[in-house]
Amino acid sequence: MSDILSKIEKRTAYILILPAVFLVFSIILFPIFANVWISFKEVGLKDIRIPEPRAKKIVKSIKDNPDQLKVIYKLRNSSLILEIRDVKFQDKLPKNVKPINLDERCRVKSNKIYCEFGNWEAKYRENFQILLKSSDGKQLNKKELKTIKPKLTGKSDNILLNTNFTLKNFKKVFFQNEFFDLLSTTFYYTFFGTIGSIIFGILTAQLVNQKFFGRTFMRSVLLFPYVGPVVALAYTWELLLDPYSGTLNNLLINFQVIQEPLNLLGQKYLTINFFGFDLKLRLALTTVIIFEIWRYFPLAFLFILARLQAVPKELYEAAEVDGAGPLQKFINITLPQITAVISILFMIRFIWNFNKFEDIFLLTGGASGTRTLPINVYEQGFTISDIGMGSAVSIVIVALLLIFMFVYFKLIGKRADEN
Amino acid sequence: MKTKSLIYYSLISSIFLFSLVSIWKILVTLQGVELKNFNFVIIITLGIAISLLNLIIGEKLNYLIKSTLFALIFTFVDGYIVQAMPIWYNIGIFAILIFFSLKINKYNQKYLASEHSSQIVVFDFLTLFGIVLFSFVILFPFYMMLITSFKTQAALLINPLDFSINFNQDFKELFKSYFVIFDTYNFGRYILISTFVSVGTVIVTLIFAIPAAYAVARLNFFGKNFLSTSILIIYMFPAIVLVIPLYTVFSQLGLRNSVGGLLIVYTATTLPVAIYMLQGYFRSIPKELEEAAIMDKLNWFGIIIKIILPLSIPAISSVALYVFMIAWNEFLFSLMFLDNPNSFTLSRAIQYLSGDAETPRQYLMAGSVVVTIPVLLIFVYFEKYLVSGLTAGSVKG
Numbered sequence: 001m002s003d004i005l006s007k008i009e010k011r012t013a014y015i016l017i018l019p020a021v022f023l024v025f026s027i028i029l030f031p032i033f034a035n036v037w038i039s040f041k042e043v044g045l046k047d048i049r050i051p052e053p054r055a056k057k058i059v060k061s062i063k064d065n066p067d068q069l070k071v072i073y074k075l076r077n078s079s080l081i082l083e084i085r086d087v088k089f090q091d092k093l094p095k096n097v098k099p100i101n102l103d104e105r106c107r108v109k110s111n112k113i114y115c116e117f118g119n120w121e122a123k124y125r126e127n128f129q130i131l132l133k134s135s136d137g138k139q140l141n142k143k144e145l146k147t148i149k150p151k152l153t154g155k156s157d158n159i160l161l162n163t164n165f166t167l168k169n170f171k172k173v174f175f176q177n178e179f180f181d182l183l184s185t186t187f188y189y190t191f192f193g194t195i196g197s198i199i200f201g202i203l204t205a206q207l208v209n210q211k212f213f214g215r216t217f218m219r220s221v222l223l224f225p226y227v228g229p230v231v232a233l234a235y236t237w238e239l240l241l242d243p244y245s246g247t248l249n250n251l252l253i254n255f256q257v258i259q260e261p262l263n264l265l266g267q268k269y270l271t272i273n274f275f276g277f278d279l280k281l282r283l284a285l286t287t288v289i290i291f292e293i294w295r296y297f298p299l300a301f302l303f304i305l306a307r308l309q310a311v312p313k314e315l316y317e318a319a320e321v322d323g324a325g326p327l328q329k330f331i332n333i334t335l336p337q338i339t340a341v342i343s344i345l346f347m348i349r350f351i352w353n354f355n356k357f358e359d360i361f362l363l364t365g366g367a368s369g370t371r372t373l374p375i376n377v378y379e380q381g382f383t384i385s386d387i388g389m390g391s392a393v394s395i396v397i398v399a400l401l402l403i404f405m406f407v408y409f410k411l412i413g414k415r416a417d418e419n
Numbered sequence: 420m421k422t423k424s425l426i427y428y429s430l431i432s433s434i435f436l437f438s439l440v441s442i443w444k445i446l447v448t449l450q451g452v453e454l455k456n457f458n459f460v461i462i463i464t465l466g467i468a469i470s471l472l473n474l475i476i477g478e479k480l481n482y483l484i485k486s487t488l489f490a491l492i493f494t495f496v497d498g499y500i501v502q503a504m505p506i507w508y509n510i511g512i513f514a515i516l517i518f519f520s521l522k523i524n525k526y527n528q529k530y531l532a533s534e535h536s537s538q539i540v541v542f543d544f545l546t547l548f549g550i551v552l553f554s555f556v557i558l559f560p561f562y563m564m565l566i567t568s569f570k571t572q573a574a575l576l577i578n579p580l581d582f583s584i585n586f587n588q589d590f591k592e593l594f595k596s597y598f599v600i601f602d603t604y605n606f607g608r609y610i611l612i613s614t615f616v617s618v619g620t621v622i623v624t625l626i627f628a629i630p631a632a633y634a635v636a637r638l639n640f641f642g643k644n645f646l647s648t649s650i651l652i653i654y655m656f657p658a659i660v661l662v663i664p665l666y667t668v669f670s671q672l673g674l675r676n677s678v679g680g681l682l683i684v685y686t687a688t689t690l691p692v693a694i695y696m697l698q699g700y701f702r703s704i705p706k707e708l709e710e711a712a713i714m715d716k717l718n719w720f721g722i723i724i725k726i727i728l729p730l731s732i733p734a735i736s737s738v739a740l741y742v743f744m745i746a747w748n749e750f751l752f753s754l755m756f757l758d759n760p761n762s763f764t765l766s767r768a769i770q771y772l773s774g775d776a777e778t779p780r781q782y783l784m785a786g787s788v789v790v791t792i793p794v795l796l797i798f799v800y801f802e803k804y805l806v807s808g809l810t811a812g813s814v815k816g
């Protein structure tokens with residue numbers, strides 16, 4: 001009895017999860033494997049269109065002969081690079097119509113014309129003609145002929161499906177793509193963005209964890225940057241930071257903080273004289289990191305606040321009895337309580353920042369020293385139109401992420417064991 | 420009274436005062452009023468003087484009288500320095516000073532003599548400072564977005580700091596940017612598409628996620644643990660990695676530029692987190708209810724519809740809101756898949772608009788307001804649900 005039940009249970013479970021698993025598999029897991037496949041191929045954006053045989057039908061009457069009509073099919077291969085094999089053509093004729101002097105590649109069978117055109121090389125074009133004659137002496141209907149559309153089929157190589165592989169893309173990724181520059185930019189962006197958002201998360205969580213007037217309002221406001229649409233926020237920032245008409249620069253100049261406007265998003269380096277040393281600051285990258293922190297610290301805030309609210313009040317009361325000040329309480333009670341959350345946050349934010357595309361794309365488009373790996377995926381794939389190369393870069397991203405996760409779990413796992 | 424506490428108290432309170440006054444000055448400048456200087460030294464000195472006076476006077480005067488006195492002194496001195504300011508500027512300064520004086524009222528000589536007082540003072544003011552500063556830094560861009568959409572290109576070029584709105588002009592002039600984006604740039608259509616995609620994603624995601632989450636939460640089957648761990652791992656996989664293969668496949672299947680294609684992708688990317696959130700909630704529903712239902716000869720479908728669904732309305736709404744928000748804000752896939760203006764979502768439309776350098780900025784900002792307001796309204800209204808959704812599913816980028 002229980003056996004049957006568990007069998008039914010299993011079957012139900014599979015029925016229930018199958019749709020979701022299928023969808024996730026086809027949209028998320030399959031592309032990841034497909035990426036590996038594409039990254040070993042030389043594929044451009046133009047190659048991914050499947051070549052199609054096409055025909056445009058033109059019906060013409062013949063001057064001296066009202067019983068006859070000329071039908072011209074403008075045939076062509078839609079692809080400029082690939083051939084189509086075994087092109088088959090099929091068109092329907094009205095009932096009272098018969099073709100005369102039919103091309104030898106074609107035959108007629110029950111009011112249909114079938115043709116076999118063989119192979120079409122790339123860019124193939126042909127004007128194919130058929131003369132039609134009325135079989136019962138009635139006038140031929142041009143309109144009716146026009147409305148019937150011919151059907152064409154053919155076989156072609158799909159460049160994505162053949163088995164020609166090459167290592168070219170990966171060679172290019174590592175040797176011709178300023179790879180280490182990309183990697184270091186990505187790393188700066190990810191690392192400082194993550195650390196910054198966690199620090200501001202701790203500060204704001206500590207803030208909101210106290211009682212003050214307007215606390216719930218403050219909590220909503222703090223989450224605004226995170227829930228707002230990235231497009232709107234990025235463009236607002238762009239306008240704010242514009243060197244000439246932007247509010248920030250004009251304010252700073254108005255209050256005499258700076259003399260010249262700063263091109264915060266368009267300038268790669270800013271030289272700062274610091275006690276006689278010239279320090280070079282990556283200006284655009286810093287701005288993008290600040291935007292990143294501004295947008296994502298709310299997440300850290302939310303996590304840490306939830307944890308802080310779960311810290312037992314008695315701990316603080318006991319510390320107070322022992323004569324601890326606010327700073328000591330923070331260091332000795334609050335921090336140890338939130339380290340676990342912080343370490344999870346660090347990993348999550350690190351992974352997501354590593355893959356962040358929209359924010360940089362919208363703010364700078366990857367210019368002035370803000371080109372990270374995800375931006376490079378887009379550039380390679382859609383600006384330079386080299387799909388294979390773009391895939392190779394994204395495979396590198398996945399590999400780096402896996403290494404990061406592995407190392408991180410090893411380290412964290414060890415520390416957890418020691419504790 | 421300790422000297423250290425005294426110094427900390429007077430310094431940090433005056434810095435706090437300075438930052439309040441400066442923020443007020445920035446806001447005033449943005450109304451087109453000419454104001455060139457923060458007067459750092461003078462305001463800090465005044466702040467220190469007021470905080471020390473507060474200690475000296477202590478409780479000899481009623482705190483209201485004391486605050487008013489401080490505020491009046493400060494307002495007059497400040498008014499003398501800046502001169503020729505509109506009266507509402509001085510009123511604002513007066514209000515800030517009242518607020519400040521009430522805040523420092525609780526510190527007296529005895530308080531500053533107590534243990535850790537210097538630390539406590541610093542923490543107190545940091546909190547106040549943090550509240551003011553964070554609110555300002557976060558709300559400022561939203562404020563600018565809104566105000567810019569009511570200005571004209573010409574006015575902004577003449578004085579980029581003048582963000583005052585002239586309410587005397589007629590309604591049509593004031594909302595001109597909004598009329599333009601709806602009439603000329605077809606934003607009505609984009610709103611419909613965005614709404615359709617987001618709501619559609621919510622519905623389809625829930626249809627797929629609820630049964631799956633129920634199976635993961637309740638039923639025993641081979642590969643269950645594997646499935647529940649892989650849900651989260653899949654969720655961590657970056658969207659940018661999916662873009663190229665999906666683009667190629669969608670091109671070949673003719674799914675690009677179709678709202679349906681977008682809907683499928685959004686559903687797949689939000690499914691893992693929806694399942695994760697829901698199964699956590701389903702586990703908390705007492706099993707006895709279902710056992711009773713089995714006795715009543717209900718099948719699994721019936722159990723989900725009649726027992727699980729009514730009990731999990733809060734969890735389902737938080738998932739729904741969360742998914743809606745993700746779909747509404749999504750940009751990367753809409754950028755990749757849509758290049759025909761007939762099938763743009765709002766985000767993609769705004770990006771398209773900005774691609775044309777000629778587009779006046781107030782149109783761009785009006786578009787941004789249009790795309791931002793629905794999410795913010797939903798967020799503020801359903802905050803309780805959304806926050807729990809965010810915390811549970813907050814791995815989303």
